[in-house]
Amino acid sequence: xxxxxxxxxxxxxxxxxxxxxxxxxxxxxxxxxxxxxxxxxxxxxxxxxxxxxxxxxxxxxxxxxxxxxxxxxxxxxxxxxxxxxxxxxxxxxxxxxxxxxxxxxxxxxxxxxxxxxxxxxxxxxxxxxxxxxxxxxxxxxxxxxxxxxxxxxxxxxxxxxxxxxxxxxxxxxxxxxxxxxxxxxxxxxxxxxxxxxxxxxxxxxxxxxxxxxxxxxxxxxxxxxxxxxxxxxxxxxxxxxxxxxxxxxxxxxxxxxxxxxxxxxxxxxxxxxxxxxxxxxxxxxxxxxxxxxxxxxxxxxxxxxxxxxxxxxxxxxxxxxxxxxxxxxxxxxxxxxxxxxxxxxxxxxxxxxxxxxxxxxxxxxxxxxxxxxxxxxxxxxxxxxxxxxxxxxxxxxxxxxxxxxxxxxxxxxxxx
Amino acid sequence: xxxxxxxxxxxxxxxxxxxxxxxxxxxxxxxxxxxxxxxxxxxxxxxxxxxxxxxxxxxxxxxxxxxxxxxxxxxxxxxxxxxxxxxxxxxxxxxxxxxxxxxxxxxxxxxxxxxxxxxxxxxxxxxxxxxxxxxxxxxxxxxxxxxxxxxxxxxxxxxxxxxxxxxxxxxxxxxxxxxxxxxxxxxxxxxxxxxxxxxxxxxxxxxxxxxxxxxxxxxxxxxxxxxxxxxxxxxxxxxxxxxxxxxxxxxxxxxxxxxxxxxxxxxxxxxxxxxxxxxxxxxxxxxxxxxxxxxxxxxxxxxxxxxxxxxxxxxxxxxxxxxxxxxxxxxxxxxxxxxxxxxxxxxxxxxxxxxxxxxxxxxxxxxxxxxxxxxxxxxxxxxxxxxxxxxxxxxxxxxxxxxxxxxxxxxxxxxx
Numbered sequence: 001x002x003x004x005x006x007x008x009x010x011x012x013x014x015x016x017x018x019x020x021x022x023x024x025x026x027x028x029x030x031x032x033x034x035x036x037x038x039x040x041x042x043x044x045x046x047x048x049x050x051x052x053x054x055x056x057x058x059x060x061x062x063x064x065x066x067x068x069x070x071x072x073x074x075x076x077x078x079x080x081x082x083x084x085x086x087x088x089x090x091x092x093x094x095x096x097x098x099x100x101x102x103x104x105x106x107x108x109x110x111x112x113x114x115x116x117x118x119x120x121x122x123x124x125x126x127x128x129x130x131x132x133x134x135x136x137x138x139x140x141x142x143x144x145x146x147x148x149x150x151x152x153x154x155x156x157x158x159x160x161x162x163x164x165x166x167x168x169x170x171x172x173x174x175x176x177x178x179x180x181x182x183x184x185x186x187x188x189x190x191x192x193x194x195x196x197x198x199x200x201x202x203x204x205x206x207x208x209x210x211x212x213x214x215x216x217x218x219x220x221x222x223x224x225x226x227x228x229x230x231x232x233x234x235x236x237x238x239x240x241x242x243x244x245x246x247x248x249x250x251x252x253x254x255x256x257x258x259x260x261x262x263x264x265x266x267x268x269x270x271x272x273x274x275x276x277x278x279x280x281x282x283x284x285x286x287x288x289x290x291x292x293x294x295x296x297x298x299x300x301x302x303x304x305x306x307x308x309x310x311x312x313x314x315x316x317x318x319x320x321x322x323x324x325x326x327x328x329x330x331x332x333x334x335x336x337x338x339x340x341x342x343x344x345x346x347x348x349x350x351x352x353x354x355x356x357x358x359x360x361x362x363x364x365x366x367x368x369x370x371x372x373x374x375x376x377x378x379x380x381x382x383x384x385x386x387x388x389x390x391x392x393x394x395x396x397x398x399x400x401x402x403x404x405x406x407x408x409x410x411x412x413x414x415x416x
Numbered sequence: 417x418x419x420x421x422x423x424x425x426x427x428x429x430x431x432x433x434x435x436x437x438x439x440x441x442x443x444x445x446x447x448x449x450x451x452x453x454x455x456x457x458x459x460x461x462x463x464x465x466x467x468x469x470x471x472x473x474x475x476x477x478x479x480x481x482x483x484x485x486x487x488x489x490x491x492x493x494x495x496x497x498x499x500x501x502x503x504x505x506x507x508x509x510x511x512x513x514x515x516x517x518x519x520x521x522x523x524x525x526x527x528x529x530x531x532x533x534x535x536x537x538x539x540x541x542x543x544x545x546x547x548x549x550x551x552x553x554x555x556x557x558x559x560x561x562x563x564x565x566x567x568x569x570x571x572x573x574x575x576x577x578x579x580x581x582x583x584x585x586x587x588x589x590x591x592x593x594x595x596x597x598x599x600x601x602x603x604x605x606x607x608x609x610x611x612x613x614x615x616x617x618x619x620x621x622x623x624x625x626x627x628x629x630x631x632x633x634x635x636x637x638x639x640x641x642x643x644x645x646x647x648x649x650x651x652x653x654x655x656x657x658x659x660x661x662x663x664x665x666x667x668x669x670x671x672x673x674x675x676x677x678x679x680x681x682x683x684x685x686x687x688x689x690x691x692x693x694x695x696x697x698x699x700x701x702x703x704x705x706x707x708x709x710x711x712x713x714x715x716x717x718x719x720x721x722x723x724x725x726x727x728x729x730x731x732x733x734x735x736x737x738x739x740x741x742x743x744x745x746x747x748x749x750x751x752x753x754x755x756x757x758x759x760x761x762x763x764x765x766x767x768x769x770x771x772x773x774x775x776x777x778x779x780x781x782x783x784x785x786x787x788x789x790x791x792x793x794x795x796x797x798x799x800x801x802x803x804x805x806x807x808x809x810x811x812x813x814x815x816x817x818x819x820x821x822x823x824x825x826x827x828x829x830x831x832x
Contacts, residue, residue: 017749020775094772100794106783108793113775115805194629198805213610213633219806220635240828247830333433355823356510359436359529367522367826376831377524377822378516389531389614389819390635391807403805406793407771410783412656414663415792 001181005189008144008177009196012117015174016142020114022171024091027138031087033165035080038130041161042076048157049126056150064254068125069151079130082381086134089380092398093140107409112402114140116198119190119218120383121146123204126154133162133176135383139401142175144197146190149182156180191216199391203384221391223384225311226256226339228369231328231354232272233345234265240366241344242276245317247368248342250283254313256385257340257362257372261308261318263328266292269321273297277319285315292321309335325350329357336360338387340372361387361394417597421605424560424593425612428533431590432558436530438587440507443554447503449581451496454546457577458492464573465542472566480670484541485567495546498797502550505796508814509556523825528818530556532614535606535634536799537562539620542570549578549592551799555817558591560613562606565598572596607632615807619800637807639800641727642672642755644785647744647770648688649761650681656782657760658692661733663784664758666699670729672801673756673778673788677724677734679744682708685737689713693735701731708737725751741766745773752776754803756788777803777810 022030038045049071056066092112099109118141122128129145136143147155159178166173179186191200194217202212203223212220230248232241248259264273269292277287277297287293288307289300300319307318308331322328332341340362343354351365362372372394374382379397386392392400438446454461465487472482508528515525534557538544545561552559563571575594582589595602607616610633618628619639628636646664648657664675680689685708693703693713703709704723705716716735723734724747738744748757756778759770767781778788788810790798795813802808808816 017773021773102792102794106787106793116775217629219804221806237828243828243830251831351825357433357437359532359821362822362824364824365826367824367829368831370831371522371824371826371829372822376518377522377824378518388635390637393819394822403809405775406778406788406810408778408780408783408787408793409767410781410787412653412659413783413787414659415667415784415786 001183001186002189005179005186006193006196008179009117009190009193011174012142012144012177013196015172016114016116018172019137019142019175020093020116020140022140027091027140028087030137030165030169030171031083031134033169034134034162035083037161037165038076038080038083038158042073045071045076045154045157045161048153051153052126052151059150061150065124065150069154071126071154075127079127082131083134086138086381089138089398091138092402097404104413105411106413109407110404111407112399113405115401115403117142117144117196118401119144119146119193119197119200121187121200121202121204121208121212123148123208124150126151126158128203129155129158129178130162131381132383133159135381135398135401137175139398141401144177144179144190146179146182146187152182188215191218194218201383221386221388221396224387225337226258226385226387227261227309227311227335227337228257228259228340229261229263229332229336230259230342230344230369231263231332232265232268233325233343233347233350234267235347235350236265236268236272236344237346238268238272241272242279244342244344244366244368245276246279246283248370249280249285249317250315251368251370253315256311257369258313259317259342259369260310260312261320261335263320263322263331264293265325265328266321266323269293269296273319273321280317283315285317287317287319289319290321293319296321311337325353329354332358332360338389339385340364340369342367342369361385417599417602418605421595421602422609422612424595425533425606425609427590428558428560428593429612431588432530432532434588435553435558435591436509436532436556438556443507443556444503446553446581446585446587447499447550449585450550450578451499453577453581454492454496454499454574458489461487461492461570461573461577464569467569468542468567475566477566481540481566485570487542487570491543495543498547499550502554502797505554505814507554508818513820520829521827522829525823526820527823528815529821531817531819533558533560533612534817535560535562535609535613535616537603537616537618537620537624537628539564539624540566542567542574544619545571545574545594546578547797548799549575551797551814551817553591555814557817560593560595560606562595562598562603568598604631607634610634617799637802637804637812640803641753642674642801642803643677643725643727643751643753644673644675644756645677645679645748645752646675646758646760646785647679647748648681648684649741649759649763649766650683651763651766652681652684652688652760653762654684654688657688658695660758660760660782660784661692662695662699664786665696665701665733666731667784667786669731672727673785674729675733675758675785676726676728677736677751679736679738679747680709681741681744682737682739685709685712689735689737696733699731701733703733703735705735706737709735712737727753741769745770748774748776754805755801756780756785758783758785777801
């Protein structure tokens, strides 16, 4: 198995040389042909997907998990549409980001190039196979995909269909490869391929992140948890604050940019919390509060130390009353996961302190945490949201799947 | 020891919150005061340095190594001058790199922030202690420095002097810390501090790089070897090519951006190689050639497979005659280390193929490989030259010691 993985990685490296030299129109044509291919092969895709679904039922996976696994007509149409949208995005490869001339006449420029080979490890939803392959192709990279065991039949067929399009156009099909097994030994072999893989992107829970830190020799950009905070300042517009925390917590609780903790300035807590809590509870949200919160909202459960810092991904919200802005910042620095924090305030000075002092990937003022997303922020599409500070912090779009080289043109300059 | 290292890392994390909020003028004043401090304490520095030098003589280190260790008046003056120059550079922190407005009115910007805590592992030259500390301070980071055992007395005193300046200004002195021991267990504990350290930068030989890959859980940007190539194309200006290879190989053979392999197009090899070889040999360079080179330069030794891909850092040059540009590119892709490659040619189309096809951190046309250096390219100063594609590829200046966060300003927007 380890040898098979090495071969896959080697083939990816070789194919990455091809991927890097494809023209924008070649890549866009491939992406559109892949979209067509998915729609044409809908029946075959759903047949493969059925195998995964049957297995999932046998294994008694949760309804939510089975739902994420299911490739309905709508999901297949969305995957195809996603590829078409990526085709429309500007091509990052070859972009001259900056240039200048040195006193000795050397013309220096920094030019975007693909990273080379990207390995992606993900769980459950098989549409990631197509989304990730599309973004990697557009950014001129080869990709090695390793999905979860529960989606293996769907993932393998999707990979095969995308490769068919590459083959039909006489391009090296190893630009897109799906690892044919999900055993841990194969995954371990994958993250050792430092000669052939430039970056590993793990998307999943904390167990996967721990595992990656322990085993990966290839550089890793983690897409880890989001313990996102909403801080309602003493100078907040309380109606706005109510809408923002409702949206941040309840619009889609199972995603990483949903809020997990609400911090409220003590001066406005009596005016804000009872009414906000009522609306949150009407939406089925369980509240877990500190003693001051519990005084104002008796229905709240008691929050334990463990609650601060927990990513519930569920209809639960931790609530704490804080004496001031400083205490809110200190709480976020202590318990946060560097994902997304929002301050609700009409006081510009307070907002600026919050924005300057916090070093999360998204620091927001008067809007929902749910906007920390590549599509919402205008990056076009994203491969995920990085919580690693280096390389790419926050939503990773096409540019974040590239690096820059220095191109220097001279006329015989040497160093003296 | 492991507990002591954890404490150092924790203190660095705490101090990094202070470093991140220092104003440009506060940082520049500190840097200038540090420069003064070094000059004032010259005698004390040289006394500490004497201990290292005595130990080095006892251990019979090479003359070159002892030379790198020695803190002469000139080296101390250069360290101080280096700090003053860093003070003059533009401050990257808080820089708004791009901004745009979304259709829903959200104002999105990407703002540079410090990475947080940077760990640097380096060997031999104690001036790295001061250079690295200055760059990390200017970029708003806290730094944990781990130098080599041969320079421990010098490094500890230099660290102490820089910290004195922080203390005198009532800032948290833990912004700059030198690990007080060089044992491997301490280093192992250091690279496990994922909670407190954001980036490890190792500078050194391949053994250190291997060790880092094996042990570090903190993200690593490697400053690894440079197997740099000069390719003399069939359309080269042969006089220019001669000057470039002489400079690239002989001007300072012990550094990573010196050339290690010369590739020559077969059509011009008979005109170019004998004369170039003569001049290289006059400079004391030993040539190791493939059979075609040996035919034209009988004095050349025979190159083995091992020679391609070796970073000599010495007065040795591998030489190969290649049938065409494609073969030159293939050679570099196979044996290179992604550091620096130069093509010498008057043919723009050839230069463009070379530039587009190679993915090294520096791809140069008609100039010496020796220009792949932060100072030479105009970045101002560098902490080293990264050979890792992610985060920073090539010379790492102040900007590369930062990351970007998304700052988003709204007026109550929520997701629908």
